[in-house]
Each structure stands twice: as structure tokens, then as C-alpha cells.
Amino acid sequence: MANPSMSKHIQVESHMSLSGSNADNRILVKPSEQGAAIANLYNFVASKTGGSAISAPNVNEKAKSALMKLADALVATKGKSLIVCGTNNTAEQSLVFGINQLLGNIGTTVNFTNGSYQRQGNEADLLQLTKDMSAGSVDAVLFWNANPCYDFPMAKEFAEGLAKVKLKVSLNAILDETTAQCTHAAPEHHNLESWGDVEPKRGMYSLIQPTITPIFNTRQGGQSLLVWSDSANFNKSAEQPFYEYLKSTWQSTIMPKTSSTNFQEFWDKSLHDGILEVNSTAVNAPSYKLNPADLVNNITKPSSSPLEISFIKNLGVGAVNMLIIHGYKKWLIQ
Structure with a gap:
């Protein structure tokens, strides 16, 4: 051995x-x-x-x-x-x-040096947003793969505060409880229809590739943001605008972190391998x-009680997991 x-x-x-x-x-x-x-x-x-x-x-x-x-x-x-x-x-x-x-x-x-970028949500910030909306101090809010009107512990209070916001935009892929409260819905593609990339931990990149063409009249979430922001680096006339933007970003920001000199070879290998790891600048332990x-x-x-109970969260619960695993059918998680 x-x-x-x-x-x-x-x-x-x-x-x-x-x-x-x-x-x-x-x-x-x-x-x-x-x-x-x-x-x-x-x-x-x-x-x-x-x-x-x-x-x-x-x-x-x-x-x-x-x-x-x-x-x-x-x-x-x-x-x-x-x-x-x-x-x-x-x-x-x-x-x-x-x-x-x-x-x-x-x-x-x-x-x-290679810290995890997962689970970056902040419940305190979400609670503060709920209070700010209830006070009428929020003019616009954007939701993307989030359904706080259903899965936030203070969903009722959140929905009541959201009702006071003038502009409410949802990029969620389905008509969920939060999207139903919004003034505008711009549903994004399903994961299997999407291009994208992720960095689950510092220095580790992975590409998201579509397996089917879009079925419904949806648009890549990132593309919607680029269109609305009128980004100068975004070619709206391209056949696949977000795909071209993704490639351009990898060429300008990711490839320079490697020893590659030919972008097409670098891109093809990254797609083939699924994961790209680069050396990150060392980060010293904080004092x-x-x-x-x-x-x-x-x-x-x-x-001292003879009886205690422990509540645990099912892995299938959560906006994204519910969509992928349960098709967002609530009765399937009961």
C-alpha cells in the first residue's frame, strides 16, 4: 500500500x-x-x-x-x-x-490563504433589511435565487415590509412567494440552461455549462444585470452575449493567474477539467x-430537563435545493 x-x-x-x-x-x-x-x-x-x-x-x-x-x-x-x-x-x-x-x-x-467563500449569508443584515423596509426607507430591492417570503423565519414581517417598497425585481426562476410580491419578474434560466462560473474557495474556479437550450422565455440572470447596468464590456449584439462576456472575463482576469499563453487552449482545458486551481497570495493568520x-x-x-429536542435542517430545504430536488413542490418536503 x-x-x-x-x-x-x-x-x-x-x-x-x-x-x-x-x-x-x-x-x-x-x-x-x-x-x-x-x-x-x-x-x-x-x-x-x-x-x-x-x-x-x-x-x-x-x-x-x-x-x-x-x-x-x-x-x-x-x-x-x-x-x-x-x-x-x-x-x-x-x-x-x-x-x-x-x-x-x-x-x-x-x-x-484558501478560505471558503460558501455560506456568506448574513441573517443580521436580512433582519435589518426587514426593519428598514417596514420603516419605508428602502426604495428598491432585487432578489436572485432567494425566497425570504417563504424560508426566512420572519417571513410574515418581511412580506409586510416588502409591500412598502416601490421597486421590487425578482430574478428567481419560478413564481415563488417572493416573486409574487414583486413589481417586476425577470426569470433567469434554469441551472441546466445556464453558463456561469463559481469560486467556492479562494483560488478554485469552476465553470457552469448548459446541457440543454432554454425552454421558456427566460434570460441569464447575469445577462439581465449587465443589460440594466449598460456595461461597456458587454456585447448585447453577440449571439450568446453572456457566454462571450464569461469568456472575456476569464481571458482578462483568470488566465493571467496561470502560466497559459493561448486562451483557446486554456478555455478548452478549463471546460474539460471542470475545475481550475491557481496559486493564491498567501494570507497570514489574523492577530x-x-x-x-x-x-x-x-x-x-x-x-437539567430530562427531555431535550434537537432541530436539524434537511439538506433539501432552501430556495435553490428545493428547486433542484423537489421542483419547488412544498408537499414533497413535508
């Missing part, structure tokens, strides 16, 4: 997940014990790496024993491990960062002074 060594995956969770079902070891904690589990793991690692202990809440004995063994394994592989979390609690996120610091993972497995003791008061505390 060329590489007999394999990585080991240990999952700490409250419910069964796809990752947990494939983990080498799975440590069960109650939903209210997740913060305590992070704090206890921090202490166990700190005790073996010269760090200072914090006042961690208790976690169940079985999980505590498993977390101690996990700490031993992590310290034995300093600089080669990675701790991640799925919590929205910023104090718990900071403690996880602190564990990675203790293990010497910052700058090795925690890489700031981050962590005071773990100050974070303990803000982590989730274990509950």
Missing part, C-alpha cells in the same frame, strides 16, 4: 448526521451539552499543552471519558489535526479556535487574542 496511514474522524453530536454515521468514533452529547463538550475538550487539551484551564460546565460521564481520549489523540498529532464546529454560538466558535491554537493547527491545517475564561459565560449551559 502506497499510503498506509489514514486520517481519523471523530464526531461529537446530539443527533445522527451523515458525517456522524461515517465517523470512526461518535461521541453523543445532549443538545444543551454541546458548549460544555467544547469547553471540556479545551481544558483536556490545555492540560497537556501548557494552556490555562477554564471553568467548564459538566458533561455526562461517558462523553467526558471519550473527550479525554480524544484530547490524548489530538495532542499526539499536534499540527496535523483540525477541530471544526457547527454552532452559531460565537463563544463556542472562539473556544474551538482556541483548541486549534493549543494544538498548533493555525497556519497548518487551519489555512487562511487574535483569545481569553477563554471570558467566553465561558456565553456558551450553552447543560439543562
Whole structure:
């Protein structure tokens, strides 16, 4: 065997997940014990790496024993491990960062040069938009692959605020709840009819290619934006305007990051390979002074209740996923 060594995956969770079902070891904690589990793991690692202990809440004995063994394994592989979390609690996120610091993972497995550009949504900004619309201080709003009148927790308040906006434009591919509230609808092509590109993480590019010609009277979303902005770099008279714009952009901004000199060869290879990775300028780890003791008061505390419930989001839920997986038929997700 060329590489007999394999990585080991240990999952700490409250419910069964796809990752947990494939983990080498799975440590069960109650939903209210997740913060305590992070704090206890921090202490166990700190005790073996010269760090200072914090006042961690208790976690169940079985999980505590498993977390101690996990700490031993992590310290034995300093600089080669990675701790991640799925919590929205910023104090718990900071403690996880602190564990990675203790293990010497910052700058090795925690890489700031090729950061992920996924999940960039900001719920606080959306909440502020809801308040601004309700106050009548928003004149225009544009939606693209977003249906907050359905899947935003404050959908009712959002829709009421949206009613006060004069210009409301939707680029959504279907007549969903938000589009129905808009003054203008400019539906874009389906994904299978579209050209486009994505950069899921810094330095990694991928091209979106259509597999069928457009069926309905729709238009590429990016093309609509270019037409409305009257972009000087956009040739509206071209047979496939957005396709030509995409190629031109790759020639002027992406190819110079590579050693290629012939654009047609570069373009054909990029289409063929599906993914293009280029070297990114190194980004140093930001200065981050962590005071773990100050974070303990803000982590989730274990509950004394004998009954706890954990709500999880189905992978098929969400505007884009619902369109692709369910054809936006609501009864299919119930």
C-alpha cells in the first residue's frame, strides 16, 4: 500500500448526521451539552499543552471519558489535526479556535490563504433589511435565487415590509412567494440552461455549462444585470452575449493567474477539467487574542430537563435545493 496511514474522524453530536454515521468514533452529547463538550475538550487539551484551564460546565460521564481520549489523540498529532464546529454560538466558535491554537493547527491545517467563500449569508443584515423596509426607507430591492417570503423565519414581517417598497425585481426562476410580491419578474434560466462560473474557495474556479437550450422565455440572470447596468464590456449584439462576456472575463482576469499563453487552449482545458486551481497570495493568520475564561459565560449551559429536542435542517430545504430536488413542490418536503 502506497499510503498506509489514514486520517481519523471523530464526531461529537446530539443527533445522527451523515458525517456522524461515517465517523470512526461518535461521541453523543445532549443538545444543551454541546458548549460544555467544547469547553471540556479545551481544558483536556490545555492540560497537556501548557494552556490555562477554564471553568467548564459538566458533561455526562461517558462523553467526558471519550473527550479525554480524544484530547490524548489530538495532542499526539499536534499540527496535523483540525477541530471544526457547527454552532452559531460565537463563544463556542472562539473556544474551538482556541483548541486549534493549543494544538498548533493555525497556519497548518487551519489555512487562511484558501478560505471558503460558501455560506456568506448574513441573517443580521436580512433582519435589518426587514426593519428598514417596514420603516419605508428602502426604495428598491432585487432578489436572485432567494425566497425570504417563504424560508426566512420572519417571513410574515418581511412580506409586510416588502409591500412598502416601490421597486421590487425578482430574478428567481419560478413564481415563488417572493416573486409574487414583486413589481417586476425577470426569470433567469434554469441551472441546466445556464453558463456561469463559481469560486467556492479562494483560488478554485469552476465553470457552469448548459446541457440543454432554454425552454421558456427566460434570460441569464447575469445577462439581465449587465443589460440594466449598460456595461461597456458587454456585447448585447453577440449571439450568446453572456457566454462571450464569461469568456472575456476569464481571458482578462483568470488566465493571467496561470502560466497559459493561448486562451483557446486554456478555455478548452478549463471546460474539460471542470475545475481550475491557481496559486493564491498567501494570507497570514489574523492577530487574535483569545481569553477563554471570558467566553465561558456565553456558551450553552447543560439543562437539567430530562427531555431535550434537537432541530436539524434537511439538506433539501432552501430556495435553490428545493428547486433542484423537489421542483419547488412544498408537499414533497413535508
